[in-house]
Amino acid sequence: MALDTNIRGTSHMAEVATGGLLRVQPETDATGFPERVGGVKMYGANDEGNITGAVKLASPEVDVDYRTRVSQDLLLDEEVHNYAAQNTGKTSLAGSTMVAAFAAGQFITNNSNTVAVNTGMVYNSRAFFPATGTQTLSCDMEVAFTAQPTINTIIDFGLFTPGAANPYAPVDGAFFRLNAAGLQGVVSYNGTETSTGVFPLADGTGTWAYTNNKRYQFIVYLGGVEAVFWVNDGTGAVMLGHIPLPTAQGRIIMGGAVPWAIRHAIVGGAASTVISALLGAVNVRLGGASVGTTAAVQGNRLYGSYQGLSGGTMGSLAAYANSTNPTAAAPSNTALTANLPAGLGGQGLVTAAAAAATDGIWGSYQVPAGTVNVPGRRLVLRGVRVDAVNLGAAVATTATTVQFSLAFGHTAVSLATAEAAATKAPRRIALGFMTWAVGAGIGAQPQNGALTVDLGDAPIFVNPGEFVQLVGKFVVGTATASQTIQFAWTPVYGWE
Numbered sequence: 001m002a003l004d005t006n007i008r009g010t011s012h013m014a015e016v017a018t019g020g021l022l023r024v025q026p027e028t029d030a031t032g033f034p035e036r037v038g039g040v041k042m043y044g045a046n047d048e049g050n051i052t053g054a055v056k057l058a059s060p061e062v063d064v065d066y067r068t069r070v071s072q073d074l075l076l077d078e079e080v081h082n083y084a085a086q087n088t089g090k091t092s093l094a095g096s097t098m099v100a101a102f103a104a105g106q107f108i109t110n111n112s113n114t115v116a117v118n119t120g121m122v123y124n125s126r127a128f129f130p131a132t133g134t135q136t137l138s139c140d141m142e143v144a145f146t147a148q149p150t151i152n153t154i155i156d157f158g159l160f161t162p163g164a165a166n167p168y169a170p171v172d173g174a175f176f177r178l179n180a181a182g183l184q185g186v187v188s189y190n191g192t193e194t195s196t197g198v199f200p201l202a203d204g205t206g207t208w209a210y211t212n213n214k215r216y217q218f219i220v221y222l223g224g225v226e227a228v229f230w231v232n233d234g235t236g237a238v239m240l241g242h243i244p245l246p247t248a249q250g251r252i253i254m255g256g257a258v259p260w261a262i263r264h265a266i267v268g269g270a271a272s273t274v275i276s277a278l279l280g281a282v283n284v285r286l287g288g289a290s291v292g293t294t295a296a297v298q299g300n301r302l303y304g305s306y307q308g309l310s311g312g313t314m315g316s317l318a319a320y321a322n323s324t325n326p327t328a329a330a331p332s333n334t335a336l337t338a339n340l341p342a343g344l345g346g347q348g349l350v351t352a353a354a355a356a357a358t359d360g361i362w363g364s365y366q367v368p369a370g371t372v373n374v375p376g377r378r379l380v381l382r383g384v385r386v387d388a389v390n391l392g393a394a395v396a397t398t399a400t401t402v403q404f405s406l407a408f409g410h411t412a413v414s415l416a417t418a419e420a421a422a423t424k425a426p427r428r429i430a431l432g433f434m435t436w437a438v439g440a441g442i443g444a445q446p447q448n449g450a451l452t453v454d455l456g457d458a459p460i461f462v463n464p465g466e467f468v469q470l471v472g473k474f475v476v477g478t479a480t481a482s483q484t485i486q487f488a489w490t491p492v493y494g495w496e
Contacts, residue, residue, distance in 0.1 A: 296494025319346025331360025
C-alpha cells in the first residue's frame with residue numbers, strides 16, 4: 001500500500017527514490033549532529049517509583065577514550081553482631097545512663113529500658129571510610145525497632161561522625177533518623193542538617209511504616225553530590241528518598257571520611273515509651289573503586305590487624321606484657337610451658353639446654369574455633385620473623401645452636417599429636433638456625449642475625465581450632481648455669 005501523505009520538515013520535503021523507496025541519507029557527522037544519529041540509549045532503573053511515585057533512571061558513562069565505566073565494590077568493613085562482648089579493637093561504645101548490650105545475636109541500643117531524659121549512647125566503628133571523588137560509599141545496616149516512633153527519642157544510624165559527648169549528635173555524615181515524626185534521611189555538613197522529610201509510604205503519599213521487631217536492611221549511598229536512602233524489607237529494595245547537594249555546600253559532607261555509627265538519645269523530655277534499635281550486621285563498601293587486594297589483606301581491613309577477632313580475645317594477640325621482662329622457662333614438647341608466650345607472636349625467655357633431639361614449643365597460638373558467636377576465620381601466614389639475644393651468662397664450653405621451625409595445623413597443643421580421622425598432626429616448615437660461638441657475651445645476637453622467612457607466594461593457611469607454634473631445638477649446647485636466650489617472634493598474617 002502506497003504512502004499518500006507528504007512528509008515535510010521545517011523547510012524540506014522528503015524524497016522518494018526510483019522504485020517507490022523513501023530516500024534516507026545517513027548522518028556522517030555524529031559529533032556535530034548527535035541528534036540526527038539513530039541508536040539505542042541505555043538506562044537502568046534505580047527506582048521504579050514504588051515509594052516516591054517517580055521512576056528514576058540512570059545511564060552508564062563513557063569516558064573520553066570511549067570506554068564504558070565499569071567498577072567493582074571494594075568491601076571496607078563488615079561486622080556481624082552474633083557475639084556477647086564488644087570487639088573493642090574495631091568499635092567504640094559510649095553512653096550516659098543508657099546501657100547498650102550485645103545479646104541474642106544483635107546489638108541492643110537501650111538494653112536498660114530507660115525513658116529518662118538526657119540519656120543516650122553511641123556505638124561506632126573506629127575506622128573511617130573514604131567518601132571522595134566520584135566514588136560511592138555505601139553502608140548497609142540490618143536494623144529492627146522494638147516500638148513505634150517515640151516522643152523525645154532520636155535514633156540515628158548510617159555513616160556519620162558522632163559528637164564526643166551526650167547526646168552524641170552527628171557532626172558530619174549521611175544517615176537515617178527515627179524520631180517521633182517517623183523515619184527520614186539526613187545529611188549533616190559540619191553540623192548543618194538537610195533532611196528528606198519523613199519518608200512517604202507509597203507513590204509520594206502517607207508515611208513509611210515498619211513492623212515492630214522486624215529486621216529491615218537500610219542502605220545509605222553517599223556520593224560527592226548526593227545521598228540516597230534505600231530500604232529492603234526482604235521482598236526487594238526500594239528508594240525511600242535522596243538529598244541532592246545543597247546550594248551552600250561544596251560537597252554532601254564536609255569531612256573526606258566517616259565511620260559507621262548508631263546513636264540513641266532521649267532529649268527534650270522523658271520518652272513516652274521504651275524503645276530500642278536492634279542492630280544485626282553492618283556492611284560498608286566503596287563503589288567505583290578499582291583497588292586490587294588479597295583476601296588476607298581484606299580480612300585484616302575487616303577484622304583488624306594483629307588483634308583479636310569479634311567474639312574472641314580482645315586486644316593484641318601477641319604476648320607482650322607492658323614494661324615487663326619475660327621469666328625464664330624450659331620449653332616442652334607436649335605443652336606450652338608457663339611464662340612462654342601464649343599468643344600469635346610475642347616475647348619469651350628460654351633457659352639454655354644441652355643438645356638433644358627434643359623439639360620444644362617456644363610460643364603457641366590456637367586459632368579461635370568457629371561457633372555461632374565467633375565466626376570461623378582462617379589464619380593466613382605470609383611470613384615469620386624470629387630474633388634473639390644471649391642473656392644471663394656468656395656462652396661457655398660449647399657453642400649454642402638452636403634450630404627453629406614452625407608447626408601448624410595440629411588440632412591439639414602437643415607436637416606429638418598423631419594424624420587420624422578426627423585429629424591432625426602438626427605440619428612443619430624449617431625457619432633456620434641461630435648460633436652463638438663460645439665466649440659470646442650477654443646481649444650478643446646470633447652470628448647470622450635474625451631469621452626472616454617470606455611465605456608471600458606460598459602462604460600457610462591455619463584453620464579455625466588449629467594451632468600455630470614456634471618450635472626450637474638445641475642441636476649444640478650445654479646447660480650453662482644462668483644462660484638464657486631471650487627471643488621475639490613475629491608472624492606476618494591476615495584473616496580470611
